[in-house]
Amino acid sequence: MTSHTLNLPVQLQQEAEKLATLQGISFDQFILWAVAEKVATLNQRNDDRTFPEITYVRGASGELIPVLRGTRLRVQTVVIAAQKWALSPKEIATEYDISEAQVNEVLAFYAAHSQEIDASIAAEQIIEAANV
DSSP states (O other), X not given: OOOOOOOOOHHHHHHHHHHHHHHTSOHHHHHHHXXXXXXXHXXXXXXXXXXXXXXXXXXXXXXXEEEETTSOOBHHHXXXXXXXXXXXXXXXXXXXXXXXXHHHHHHHHHHHSHHHHHHXXXXXXXXXXXXX
């Protein structure tokens, strides 16, 4: 195994050390685990190369969620704004502080992946209805 020096901001190191302790592992093992998880995630990209502005992030439940790259703005949020609230791409761009071109790419992604997005929207509506 190769040895590397790692310079972390003090607060980040302290938080990582606490988490390692809670996991019952050494700080070194925690860093190794974190890097391994990140490498695995990056190697398992499900991005559609046709839409470079869209990427997937893992949600709290572990499922992959399509978002606008560089933001946490979910594709389904933009779709709901366009469909349910009848906002124009320009209005959506203003509302979420993104470009109109980004809105258009999200909507084009939706057109190509509508079954996936519609299923996610439907699942969330069922959960919301159950919690009302």
